[in-house]
Amino acid sequence: MGGDPENRTLKLLKVGAARDLGGPFSALYSRGERMSGQPKRLLRNLNAKIAAIPMVLTTLVVFVGGTIWTVVYSFTDSKLLPRLRWVGFDQYERLWSNSRWMVSIENLMFFGVLSLVFTISVGFLLAVLMDQKIRYEDTFRTIMLYPFALSFIVTGLVWQWILNPQFGIEGIVRGWGWESFSFDPLNNPQTVLYGLLIAGLWQGTGFVMCLMLAGLRGIDEDIWKAARVDGIATWKTYLVVIVPMMRPVFITTLVIVAAGIIKLYDLVVAQTSGGPGGNASQVPAMYVYDYMFQAQNLGQGFAASTMMLLSVLIVLIPWAYLEFGGKKHG
Amino acid sequence: MKLTKLTAVLCASVAMPAMATELEVTHWWTSGGEAAAVAELAKAFDAAGDKWVDGAIAGGGGTARPIMISRITGGDPMGATQFNHGQQALELVEAGLMLDLTDVAEANNWKEVIFPQSLLEACTVDGKIFCAPVNIHSPEWLWLSNKAYADAGIPVPANWDEFVASAPALEAAGKIPLALGNQPWQSNLAFGAMQIAVSGIDNWKAVNVDKNMDVAAGPEFAKVFAAAAEARKLAAKSTVQDWNQATNLVITGEAGGQIMGDWAQGEFQVAEQVAGTDYTCLPGLGLNAYLSTGGDAFYFPKNDDPEIEAAQKRLAAQLVSPEVQVAFNLKKGSLPIRGDIDLAAANDCMKKGLEILASGNLLPTGDMVWSPDVVKQAEDLMVEFWKSDMPAEDAHTKWVEILKTGL
Known part of the structure; x- marks a missing residue:
């Protein structure tokens, strides 16, 4: 019914x-x-x-x-102002031989994979917990979703302060008397991406949770009744029955989160501005901005943004295919 | 001639109050010393009857220039805007977006009063003048904290080589030998200063003016990279971002020295330090007393409103006038752009600069000889080189590749 x-x-x-x-x-x-x-x-x-x-x-x-x-x-040698003087693939050759761009891509892959895995799994887990007909659900939902209402710049600054060794967590713990305590991810090239990840998860998980919760609420109550009659354990029902049924929600979430990762910019600017070590936390969008406006080299910036567009398409096309193309089973 | 100029100024000051025009002026002068200097410009402009609307953009030129450029190209031009002389605004001028100031320059005889003339040349495109230079800045200075050396119990070094030799003693005293901010342009500035100091003037000119890539790839510049690789070890413990935070390390004596332009002087002044007793400055790192004469200039984006255009020209004339030059440059710690004024109030360091200026040991800056694209690529490389352990040879090869993109 x-x-x-x-x-x-x-x-x-x-x-x-x-x-x-x-x-x-x-x-x-x-x-x-x-x-x-x-x-x-x-x-x-x-x-x-x-x-x-x-x-x-x-x-x-x-x-x-x-x-x-x-x-x-992107196939021209436009500098500060766009002009149509063709240079073929020169901009792309320069782009792919640039070490900063390569580092940006590697950083984005690393950040992207971890971010996808964690936002979706943690978001789903939170949604499941929220779905246990708990009291004050509205309150919890609001709290969880609140970070999403902030702009990435704010999130970035807040976490820059929290992770700052003098004023943040490290300073507080040391103030309690644990003098050797050290937690300074943002100033170490090896760990800076984790520092970004923490802030990114804090901001994004609540939103994913809401999407997942909507998905869970869309599951027919009868399915649960049937599962209970058959005596299937709750966790097993979630994994084997519910998750497959929520496939569209997962795919939508995946696309939204992935697109958000590819355009990652403001969080990095606010938290690390690409450092430490010069480029330990560079991302492609920063390269695009810097070369379009600081270097006054539009052609190079356009080439880089075209590559970003390509990567978005790589995410979107399989999704579009899954959503609209492969409806044979439906 | 002097009389006519005086009458002109008088007439202007009498006539102005009736038609006060607001001019929004954008710039990236936001540190303590810089803000004090800008206030002088605003005061003079307001006193002449117009209204200076301050449009300071924080975060340095790298942040501010894109905002300025997009406002000009996007059809929302400000009244006047700061750029560094040279190629930064070149395309905007070529696209006809900037006001031609040739008549102002002729009326005020800029061709004769502005010294060195290279500053005016940097403002000139196709024989027309498009900007009003306001100061000379040279990046090749080493600033030393006398307190840090007193704490370590060693004399203040007299040149870069002594500075490097003194580093272990400073480290033993718990100091950072060399303060260096994390922003890319600062690494590039430090490298630029070392280029002139280590490779010598002829080699520098061969590469940066004559664009001889064989010299750039040659052994003289390998020495520069080796010296820079040495220097980055001294800056390893410096974790600040902005240049004035790094200067502050020198002011408080936490760091031994900093390679920074003469604008750092404004910070020492705001902190009420005295040149010679509290801090020491070494132009050209104490090795080669040459200064590159870049600097700041104001450009005036084209405007439909004739009243604004008139105000723009009034401001342009005023920026170059002797009174404004003295007031502004004393606060800013930079050198004036005219040779005919007396800077009696100048301190030790500014006098050193003025001497070099008068002796004519001058060079163009990197901003003037290379396009922003090359400068940005070099910045990216330098920040990576200074903040990681990239081998000097690799950096050298990459650097030559970058210069080649700008040929």
Whole structure:
């Protein structure tokens, strides 16, 4: 009974999708409409189409247009101002032979993998705990989600202070009398990424928890009843039944978190500004900014941002395929 | 001639109050000494009847310049903005976004009063003048804390070699021998100062002015890198970020010395230290008394409003005027851009600088001879080199590669 309205919406969505996505083909199959042809189809739902025009234009001009413009100019030798003087792949060759860019990529991979694993697993765990029909759930949920309301700059500064050896955790513990205590991740090139990770997790986990909680709440109560009747242990139900059922939520979370990691910038700027050791915590977005504006070399910055776009696409395309393409089992 | 100028100034000061124009001026002068110097500029501009709207951007030129440039290219220009002379604003000028100041320069005879003329040349594009230089800055100074050396019980070194030799004694006394901020430009500045000091003037010119890459890859510059690799060990314990925090280590005697431009002097002044007794300065690191004459200049982005344009020209004329030059440069610790004024109030270090200036041992700065792109790449390399244990030979090879991108 709980699932009824949901199913109906799903069906509606599917019908809608078939109509919109399968446009030209559905026209062939639909009765009677074949002959009357295009004009009528264009006029159908006219209000909705007119209302969508600004959105379509914005997408085409701002997003798609801006992206294409950037990619095109990444093949030029634009300096402070863009100009069309082609240099082929020179910018890319320079980019990939630059040690700072390579370090940035390595840092991002390291940070990204750990960040993905921990935000999603910790977020899910918190959601499960929250789902145990506890008292004051609203309060806890608010507390957990609160860091997400802060900007990354604020998070970065707060954690820079917390991790600062003089004023932060190390200083406090030493103040208690444990003189040899040492906790200074941000000033050591070996550990600085963990320092960033702590701040990133603090900020992002609550949000993932909310997504997961929404997913858990979407699971039909009957599933739980069935599992209980069969005498399956709760943890096992979660792992074997619930998690697979939450596949769409996991994939969405993965995409949101991964896109956020690739554009990581402000947290690093606020916490370490790329140091210590000059580049121990550099990330690609910082390279893009520095070369576009400080070095006044737009071409190089565009090449780097095109590489970032590529990595976002590498994340997005499998997702789009999973979400929209591989519906055979559905 | 003097009389006409005086009448012009008088007329201006009488006529102005009726048409006070607000001009927003952006700059990155935010440390104690710098802010005091900027206040002098604002005071003079306000006194002449206009209104100085201060647009200080904290975080140094690296942070401020992108903001300034995007405001100018984005169609929201300020009244006036600081840049370093040379190539930083070159493309903006070429794109026609900056106000032509040639008439102001001619009216005030800049061609004759500005010394050295290279400063005005750096403002000139296609025979037209686009900026008003306000000071001369040279980065090749070693600042030493007399207190740190007294604590260690050794005499204050007289040049870079003695400084390196004195480092173990300082370390034994619990001091950081060399203070160096973490920001990339500071590592590059230290390296630039060592280039002139260690490789000598001819080699420096061969590489930076004549762009001879064989010399750049040669043994003289290998020596520079070896010296820098030595120097970075002395700075290993220095963990501060900003240059003035590093200067503060020298002021308090926690560090022995710092390689920093003459703007560091403003900080010593704010801390009420006396040159010669509390601190010592060695131009050209005490080895080669040459100074590169870069500095700050004000550019005036083009504006549709004729009233603003008139105010921009008034400000430009004022910045170069003798009174403003004296007041500003005494606070800033930099050298004035005209040879015809008397800096009797100048302290020990500024006098050393003035002497070098008068003797003509001058060079252009890295900002003038290399594009921002090359400078940025060199900064990236230098910060990595100074803050890690990258071998000197590797850094040398990479450095030559970087210079080649700017040929």
